[in-house]
Amino acid sequence: MFEGMPGLRSQAFTFDRKKGEATNFYVWDSEQAARAFFDDTLRERVKELYGVAPAVEFVEIATLIENGKC
Numbered sequence: 001m002f003e004g005m006p007g008l009r010s011q012a013f014t015f016d017r018k019k020g021e022a023t024n025f026y027v028w029d030s031e032q033a034a035r036a037f038f039d040d041t042l043r044e045r046v047k048e049l050y051g052v053a054p055a056v057e058f059v060e061i062a063t064l065i066e067n068g069k070c
Helices: 031-037 039-051
Strands: 006-016 022-029
Touching: 022 031
Parallel strands: none
Antiparallel strands: 006 022
């Protein structure tokens, strides 16, 4: 679903088994692209799927180093 998505540069999905929590990181070409993706419809869909509303934070990346594929 995410491969080739316009505006999305990279993403990382994580899961902490002890806490039972997922934390996902997305790097977008612009804040506008990020906000367009994380709209109210998406937040509601995540809440319906997982039973909890996602906490979404927008931050500015000071430095990003990509050394290749994981």
